[in-house]
Amino acid sequence: MTNFNLVILGMEYTYTIIDQNATSSLQLQHYLEDYGDFQCVAQATDHEDGLNTILKHHPDIVFLNLDHGASLYFQMVKELHLYMTEFPILIGISSGKDHAYDAIKNDFFDYWLLPFNEFDMRKTLLRLKKQLPKEHAGTTLCLKSYKDFHYLDTDEILYLKADNNSTDFFMKDGSTISAFKTLKTFESQLPKNFIRVHQSYILNMNYVSRINYGKSLCTLKTGKMQLPFSKTYRENIDSLKKVLSKNSITTLN
Amino acid sequence: MTNFNLVILGMEYTYTIIDQNATSSLQLQHYLEDYGDFQCVAQATDHEDGLNTILKHHPDIVFLNLDHGASLYFQMVKELHLYMTEFPILIGISSGKDHAYDAIKNDFFDYWLLPFNEFDMRKTLLRLKKQLPKEHAGTTLCLKSYKDFHYLDTDEILYLKADNNSTDFFMKDGSTISAFKTLKTFESQLPKNFIRVHQSYILNMNYVSRINYGKSLCTLKTGKMQLPFSKTYRENIDSLKKVLSKNSITTLN
DNA sequence: GAAAAACCATAGAATTTCTATGGTTTATAT
DNA sequence: ATATAAACCATAGAAATTCTATGGTTTTTC
CATH class of the missing domain: 2.40.50.1020 (LytTr DNA-binding domain)
Structure with missing residues (x-):
């Protein structure tokens, strides 16, 4: 269960952003940087590049902007299962709620509405930490x-x-x-x-x-x-x- | 992590249905009965009764029909967190996709559209088994x-x-x-x-x-x-x- | 740089784990 | 049903492991 990345980097979660929109991608990165505990390992701008990136880096979390070509992303997620056993946590990002149903169907952990809302993001990240409690150092x-x-x-x-x-x-x-x-x-x-x-x-x-x-x-x-x-x-x-x-x-x- | 119910009853998941509609509730029960591996421990028809039922029986899975008074159910789910550490798996049921966003926000495991679709149900249940692999008897x-x-x-x-x-x-x-x-x-x-x-x-x-x-x-x-x-x-x-x-x-x- | 103390290897003591014995109980098969 | 055979149990000695004390060596302190 414990991810290799998490082990060698201490308590940090690694993540990847897949987003065509450079602005929202950057915003997210900045927020996560401020928040701490998160480390960006790679970025991608489309589903194909995204698939490659995920398989290469095995991030703990994958953020997906679903606003453009959502169905391709969902297809990508399904394909991922062919190759991975330790599946990453998926978080969808979108300006509307239209993809929420497909997201839950594809085992997404959460779904964020744009524009980013710090409160919502904090809630998600806390829920994530609660669910995946890092090895609290053999106390x-x-x-x-x-x-x-x-x-x-x-x-x-x-x-x-x-x-x-x-x-x-x-x-x-x-x-x-x-x-x-x-x-x-x-x-x-x-x-x-x-x-x-x-x-x-x-x-x-x-x-x-x-x-x-x-x-x-x-x-x-x-x-x-x-x-x-x-x-x-x-x-x-x-x-x-x-x-x-x-x-x-x-x-x- | 292993639930007490699961242990004493072998490999069966226990569940509760919260549904105002007796027909869909019964349909679901029959399907799960046919499927095997699932055992109904209680039923409820509204959010208040549902809360009580969940706290009393600690089912592994809770099915929620969100068609009537969805917000009350989501409130109930939030309240559950006050009392439980081992949280049940939540599966929403609805005739439309309108509540999918709230469902994902409340950590629902899946979301089923009515009328029941055996293929979708089977997929969910297999995903559930994959995610919560029962102790496969120290082989x-x-x-x-x-x-x-x-x-x-x-x-x-x-x-x-x-x-x-x-x-x-x-x-x-x-x-x-x-x-x-x-x-x-x-x-x-x-x-x-x-x-x-x-x-x-x-x-x-x-x-x-x-x-x-x-x-x-x-x-x-x-x-x-x-x-x-x-x-x-x-x-x-x-x-x-x-x-x-x-x-x-x-x-x- | 002299004195003190941690560190290391080792050997014997303390403890646990294993195997053999004989007696007792239970199961087998005619 | 009954004679025979074999598993089971307790126990005691053997084997292996784990622990502690000793003395010599290296490192640290002041």
């Missing part, structure tokens, strides 16, 4: 020992500390859990909001409230605990800063 | 020993023979594979086309070409091999006969 980690399976919600982990061969998990509720594996092994297993900042520490970005470059310390939201970071992992600290800055207004000097 | 069996995982396509298994604590699998290609488990354990693990016919045998119905009640023997298609069945498993032999007869013309005396 649970399993520590197993023999027949014991310990499932941790990674959102509950504040940070990890290396202790020779084993690793201690420090949880939000104050508990600590030990696992007999090196910190390095968890570096690759944990979701990307976990970053290594020190020889002995991996921390959950979601709990960092402060980065002090002078003292080389990160402060956590919970209990104002302080953890060191070091030169080796400077790049990770920078990306941490970038993520944190994204959602805040920086008070500069 | 592959895994024999594991330590870190060795041996996957068998159950379609390749002719029969199983007990050998004290272990079980021998006799395959289509002539090979035999041993597993250290009793025949009984496989009785429950294998798909339902496997039946126990003897203290020492389980066989794949798909390879049975003959049942001889006089000699208490089953003959297999491959190599004309003969396996005994016994009194204890007489009921299973009868259901085997029933299945085989279903797809053949019996020459009676």
